[in-house]
Amino acid sequence: MPRIIDLLRDGVPNDRAIAQGWVRTKREGKGVTFLELNDGSCLSSLQVVADNQNFDEVLLKQITTGASLRVKGLLVASLGKGQRIEIQAQDIEVFGTADPETYPLQKKRHSFEFLREVAHLRSRTNTFGAVFRVRNACSFAIHKFFQERGFIWVHTPIITNSDCEGAGEMFAVTGLDLPKLATAGKAIDYSQDFFGKPTFLTVSGQLEAEVMATAFTNVYTFAPTFRAENSNTSRHLAEFWMIEPEMAFCDLEGNADLAEEFLKYIFSYVLEHCPEDMAFFQERISDRVMPNAQKIINEEFQRITYTEAVEILQKSKQSFEFPVQWGLDLQSEHERYLAEVHFQKPVIVMDYPAGIKAFYMRLDDDAQSDRPTVRAMDILVPGIGEIIGGSQREERLEVLEARIKAIGQNPEDYWWYLDLRRYGTVPHSGFGLGFERLVQFMTGMGNIRDVIPFPRSPLNADF
Ligand code: 4AD
Ligand code: MG
Numbered sequence: 001m002p003r004i005i006d007l008l009r010d011g012v013p014n015d016r017a018i019a020q021g022w023v024r025t026k027r028e029g030k031g032v033t034f035l036e037l038n039d040g041s042c043l044s045s046l047q048v049v050a051d052n053q054n055f056d057e058v059l060l061k062q063i064t065t066g067a068s069l070r071v072k073g074l075l076v077a078s079l080g081k082g083q084r085i086e087i088q089a090q091d092i093e094v095f096g097t098a099d100p101e102t103y104p105l106q107k108k109r110h111s112f113e114f115l116r117e118v119a120h121l122r123s124r125t126n127t128f129g130a131v132f133r134v135r136n137a138c139s140f141a142i143h144k145f146f147q148e149r150g151f152i153w154v155h156t157p158i159i160t161n162s163d164c165e166g167a168g169e170m171f172a173v174t175g176l177d178l179p180k181l182a183t184a185g186k187a188i189d190y191s192q193d194f195f196g197k198p199t200f201l202t203v204s205g206q207l208e209a210e211v212m213a214t215a216f217t218n219v220y221t222f223a224p225t226f227r228a229e230n231s232n233t234s235r236h237l238a239e240f241w242m243i244e245p246e247m248a249f250c251d252l253e254g255n256a257d258l259a260e261e262f263l264k265y266i267f268s269y270v271l272e273h274c275p276e277d278m279a280f281f282q283e284r285i286s287d288r289v290m291p292n293a294q295k296i297i298n299e300e301f302q303r304i305t306y307t308e309a310v311e312i313l314q315k316s317k318q319s320f321e322f323p324v325q326w327g328l329d330l331q332s333e334h335e336r337y338l339a340e341v342h343f344q345k346p347v348i349v350m351d352y353p354a355g356i357k358a359f360y361m362r363l364d365d366d367a368q369s370d371r372p373t374v375r376a377m378d379i380l381v382p383g384i385g386e387i388i389g390g391s392q393r394e395e396r397l398e399v400l401e402a403r404i405k406a407i408g409q410n411p412e413d414y415w416w417y418l419d420l421r422r423y424g425t426v427p428h429s430g431f432g433l434g435f436e437r438l439v440q441f442m443t444g445m446g447n448i449r450d451v452i453p454f455p456r457s458p459l460n461a462d463f
Pocket of ligand 2: 378386388389
C-alpha cells in the first residue's frame, strides 16, 4: 500500500486512496473536520478533509491528536498552503484512540527535555521524525560508501576482555550473582564466572577489525560500543554506535583521505535523499545546518599537526577554561575554537603526543626526541569538536610490545593482537566515527541524547 510520502508526491486528483497513520492535529471548519495524518514516511502530513454529515458524531469525537486511523477516500487538489494534494474522506476507521486528558503530545511545542521523558512517544513529533529518518539515511549511506569500495562489513564482539582504548571505562559483564556473593561475604572469583575471566562490554571493535583487515585488506564495523565514562555532557553517551574502517597497506595520510571522502559522501547522500528534513533542521533547529553541510561537501578539510594546533591556540589570546600546553590533550573548547572560529571548517589534527594517545598508535620517526608523537588523527567539526578519532597502527612487533609494557600491561594478554605483527605484518590504519556525533552535527541538534531513539547516559536507562 502506498505510504503518505507516495501519495503526496505521486497522487493525482480523483485517485482513490487509502492512508493510515496517526493524527497530528485536528481542526474544525464549517461542517468539516480537518486532520493532519502522519505515518512517519516523511515530515509532511496528509490533510484529511471529512464532511461531518457523512460521519457518525461519536466516531468524529474519538479522533483526537495521537489517534490511529485508516482513511479511505478520494484525492483532491488542495487549496491549502504548502500542499499539493489532500484526501476527501469517505470512510474512516479508528484503530486506537488517544485520550487528550492524558496523551502527552498535545499541539503546543514541547521542550526536548520533556520529550526525553516520553521517549516512547517522541518519534511521533516533527523533530524526532526528521532526526530518525536522517539517522536511517546516514546508516544506509555509510554501508553504501564502503560496499561500493569493496570493504567487507565485519561483526566484532560486544563482549570482550580487552580494553582497546586503555581508558578503563568499561562496563563489566558477569554471570555471577553479585548480591548473593556480597551477602555471603565472599570475594569475587572470576574463574567461576561464565567466561572464566573478567569480561566487559566493548569500547571499540578496532582490535578485532585489525584482525579482519589483515585478511580482507579493507573492512569496516558498524556496531554499538559502550563507555562507562561518567560524563554528563551534550556529546557523550554510555551506549553509542561507531563505524570503524580498517585498511591494510594504508598510512595516516591515506586514512585521512578516506575519512574526508567518507564524510563528504554521507553529507551529499543525505542532502540529496532527505531535502525536506534537512530544510526543517535549517529553519527550526540551527541556521548553521546547511552552511556546515556545504562546507563539508565543497571545501577541503584543513590539515594541521597537533603542535601547530597548540601554537594557534596559544596565540589566540582566548581565555580557555583548560590549559593549552604541548603534551596535554585538547579539550572540547579547544577543538571547537579551531574548527569554529579559527578555520571555520572541518580540521584534521595529526601527530599527537604519544603520552596522551592509545598504545596501538604508530610511533612517529621522532620517537627518540623529547617530544615523541604518534601517527594519530582527530577530525574536528564546528559545534561538536571531535567527530572522528583514528591512527596509523603500530605494525612493528618489538615497538608494540614495548608500548604495551610501558602502559603497565602484559603483552601476553595481547598475544593474538601481537600475532598480527608476528605473521605477515603490514602498515595499516583506521578510524572510528561516532555515529551519534555525526547525526548531531548533521541535524544541528544540541544534545546527543536527542539523536538516538533510546539514549543511555548516567542515571538514565529507561525504555
Ligand atoms: O576516539 P575514540 O575513542 O577512538 C576509538 O575508539 C578508536 N578505537 C577508533 C579507531 O581508530 N578505530 O572514539 C571514536 C569516536 C570519537 O571520535 C567520537 O566521535 C565517538 O567515537 N565517541 C563517542 N560518542 C558518543 N559518546 C561517547 N561517550 C563517545 N566516545 C567516543
Ligand atoms: Mg578520541
